[in-house]
Amino acid sequence: MLRLFNKIRKTGMVTETIAVDSDLQALGIEVKSVINKRFAGSFAIRAVDSGSCNACELEIHALNNAFYDIERFGVHFVASPRHADALLVTGPVSQHMAQAVLDVWEATPEPKWLLAMGDCAVDGGEFAGSYAVMGGIAKILKPDVIIPGCPPTPEVILKAILGLLHNT
Amino acid sequence: MSRFDWLSELIARCEEEHILxxxxxxxxxxxxxxxxxxIEDWxxxxxxxxxxxxxxxxVWAVxxxxxxxxxNACFEKQGDYLVIRAPLDIHSPVLPSQAPVFPAANRPERHSQDMFGVMFGNHxxxxxxxxxxxxDEEIFPLRKDIRMAHSDQVAPADTYYPFFQAQGSGVYEIPVGPVHAGIIEPGHFRFQAVGETILNLEERLGYVHKGIEKIAEGRDAEGLAKLAGRISGDTTVAHTWCACMAMERAANVAVPRRGIYLRALLAERERVANHLGDIGAICNDVGFxxxxxQFSRLREIWQRTQSVIFKHRLLMDTIVPGGVKVDLSSQQCETLSQQHAVIKTELNELMAILNDHASLEDRLVSAGHLSHELATKLGVVGYLAKASGVDYDLRRDHAYAPYDRMNIDSPCYQQGDVATRLQVRADEIIHSLILMDTLLQQLPDGxxxxxxxxxxxxxxxLGMVEAWRGEIISYVQFDATGKISRFYARDPSWLNWPALEQLIDGNIVPDFPVCNKSVNGSYSGHDL
Structure with missing residues (x-):
């Protein structure tokens, strides 16, 4: 147990000590102030994979690591659409997932926002034109924010969330 | 050991049984x-x-x-691969199933059934x-005369799939998915449980089917490499390598030695990245x-280096037909070597803490047990196999370049539980770090x-690669104009998903997430 605490002590706060993150820090603080003002300190996102290759999911996970630590800004990922303010949709919307995505959107309470993340969610990406995909979330629902990239980096995702909050 | 020394015996036995x-x-x-x-002898x-x-x-059809x-059906023994082929009349496409003797063939044959309309008689x-x-049931997307048009109509959900039913006093059913509570891919799990104990689990996949095999057709080599890199985003390097290997063997294009070494370096980096992330995630699933x-911190450091040196955090599109896209300077080699040392030190430190933690042991040891017998019967691969006493690693047993010139140390344990699968992953990280040091030291010029x-x-x-999940097999056929006319990629998940249904038996429902994570099958890689 002592070793565990020692490791935590030795690791320190990577969130603050990384120089390349100064820009992100400013961005995060900006997110936090907007969230405090409009969402009582809490903005809940439900991630929905509509048929992605899993690369976007890996980068969403990265948002929660100690470097980005998105929760410190009041943005958190929730387990149910019923708890969500926004859906973050990845993937080209496979035919087999399309109805499920619509159901998830239906289950999300108003007011709600839709973020399309990754080239696939934007326009089908590498899978555009396939019989098995709708070719982007816009084919079934209107996204409020689009986040291109294959996959978009955690910084880009964070900036997009900020963009959404400014527009709402 | 000479190659294929088992083949003559197999052929002799077949001839005794009048297989022509x-x-x-x-x-x-x-x-x-x-x-x-x-085909009658299939x-x-x-x-x-x-x-x-x-x-x-x-199994795949062309x-x-x-x-x-x-x-086509492919078999492996002692690192040697055998493909059997037989023509099948498309107007009466009935052949005997191999699933009665090889459970692994069950779902892949059903894939061929759905995509080509072939019927396996005694499936x-x-x-x-x-x-x-x-x-429609009568439409077979991969047949050449079927033009699968894109549609903007939303398909109805597959509500009436006939799931296995269990009845009796106290038995209840838990449907989970396709949208899961975590940030993971979609699939459906149907549990039958008594109290906390899982009586039966049935998987239903296919939700992220994107028609990859069909949209591969007509692409050029570069286009296929790009598509293969998106079969499963966490395995982008290995899938691209495997597809390129198949294309290069088909077209007789050699890869320069430096390119081969860099490919292996990228593949090992991908292995380390995924293992780091998953060790953390497995512990997280039991609340640690x-x-x-700590492990997601290490993964992030790892990915940031990839972003700087290889221009992509997940290494997508770094492998191209004929070689790789990104070269290394000697200074970059030095940076990478230094990072290997840092990660090795941190990993050893963290594993000592993990192994020392009694409450972690309490949740991971004996959870999700897969016996050696079952692992062999199901034909699982990768860390799932290595944790259950199946000692197979393509890099050593089917040594392809550059691994053929290296000493491959692959872990193998007998316990077969979640804790052992975690240990295999930790061992593999250490072995990969050593391998990468060797690759950098011996990196050829050119x-x-x-x-x-x-x-x-x-x-x-045909390409075969040891991805971080285990063996990938890719088949590629070119037409006379240099375009792809058939592509099939068998992700290791095809072989490992069925094991989850088995190893979860008798475990409690709250242990499902950690058992699932310890197997970590790819949905996208499976659904194609």
């Missing part, structure tokens, strides 16, 4: 050996192959002309698998947040890629 061979070839799909048989051959303790790897499908479970309700935060020359005649090739 119409020629064989070591060149047709080299390095695999090809045997041509009659099932009988499987019985012989099982008797000789081969491992079932894959449409040769308007009348004929060429059926133990012929329910639809990849097909949901997006296209410390490990998750070009990193040769120019891709599109083939001018119909040709085909």
């Amino acid at each position: 061979f119409h020629g064989g070839s070591a060149r047709e799909l080299a390095p695999a050996h090809v045997l041509h048989i009659d 099932g009988k051959f499987a019985v012989m192959a099982a008797e000789q303790q081969t491992r079932w790897c894959a 449409q040769q002309d308007e009348e004929t499908l060429l059926m 133990p479970d012929s329910r639809r698998w990849i097909r949901h309700q997006a296209w 947040a410390f490990a998750n935060s 070009d990193i890629a040769n120019t891709w020359k599109p083939p001018v005649a119909i040709c085909e090739g």
Whole structure:
């Protein structure tokens, strides 16, 4: 147990000590102030994979690591659409997932926002034109924010969330 | 050990059973050996192959002309691959199933059934698998005469899939998915439980089917490499490598030695990245947040280096037909070596803490047990196999360049539980770090890629790569204009998903997430 605490002590706060993150820090603080003002300190996102290759999911996970630590800004990922303010949709919307995505959107309470993340969610990406995909979330629902990239980096995702909050 | 020393015995046994061979070839799909048989003997051959303790790897069809499908099945023993082929009349596409003797063939055969309309006569479970309700039962997307048009109509959900039912006092059912509570891919799990205890788990996949095999057709080599890199985003390097290997063997394009070494370096980096992330995630699934935060920190450091040196955090599109896209300066080699040392130190430190933690041990030891017998019977691969006493690693047993010149140390344990699978992953990280140091030290000078020359005649090739999840097999066929006419990629998840249904038996429902994570099958890689 002592070793565990020692490791935590030795690791320190990577969130603050990384120089390349100064820009992100400013961005995060900006997110936090907007969230405090409009969402009582809490903005809940439900991630929905509509048929992605899993690369976007890996980068969403990265948002929660100690470097980005998105929760410190009041943005958190929730387990149910019923708890969500926004859906973050990845993937080209496979035919087999399309109805499920619509159901998830239906289950999300108003007011709600839709973020399309990754080239696939934007326009089908590498899978555009396939019989098995709708070719982007816009084919079934209107996204409020689009986040291109294959996959978009955690910084880009964070900036997009900020963009959404400014527009709402 | 000489290569293929088991093959003559298998052939002799088949001949005793009156299985007719119409020629064989070591060149047709080299390095695999090809045997041509009659379609009537498809099932009988499987019985012989099982008797000789081969491992079932894959089945795929290739449409040769308007009348004929060429059926392919792949087997492995001692690192040598055997492909059997038989023509099948497209107008009466019935053949014997191999699933009665090889459970691994069950779902892949149903994939062929849904996509090509071939019928496996004595299949133990012929329910639809990849097909949901997006296209009609009578439509077979991969047949050449079927033009699968894109549609903007939303397909109905596959509500009436006939799941296995369990009835009795106290038995209840838990449907989970396709949208899961975590940030993970979609799939459906149907549990039958009594109290906390899982009586039965049935998986239903296919939700992220994107028609990859169909949209591969007509692409050039570069286009296929890009698509292969998106079969499963966490395995982008290995899938691209495997597809490129198949294309290069088909078109007879050599890769410069420096390019080969860099490919291996990228593949090992991908292995380390995923293992780091998953060790943390497994611990997180039993509420040990410390490990998750530490391991995701290491993963992030790892990915940031990739972003700087290889221009992509997940290494997408770094491998191209004929070689690789990104070269390393000697200074970058030095940076990478230093990072290997840092990660090794941190990993050892963290594993000592994890192994010392009694409450972690309490949750991970004996959870999700997969016996050696079951692992062999199901033909699982990768860390799942290595944790259950199945000692197979392509890098050592089917040594492809550059691994053929290296000492490959692959872990193997007998316990077969979640804790052991975690240990295998930690061991593999250490081995990969050592391997990467060797690759950097021995990195040959020269070009990193040769120019891709599109083939001018119909040709085909087979690739096999040890991805971080285990063996990938890719088949590629070019038409006479240098365009892809058939692509099939068998992700390791095809072989490992069925094991989850088995190893969860008798565990409690709250242990499902950690058991699932310890297997970590790919949904996208499976659904294609």
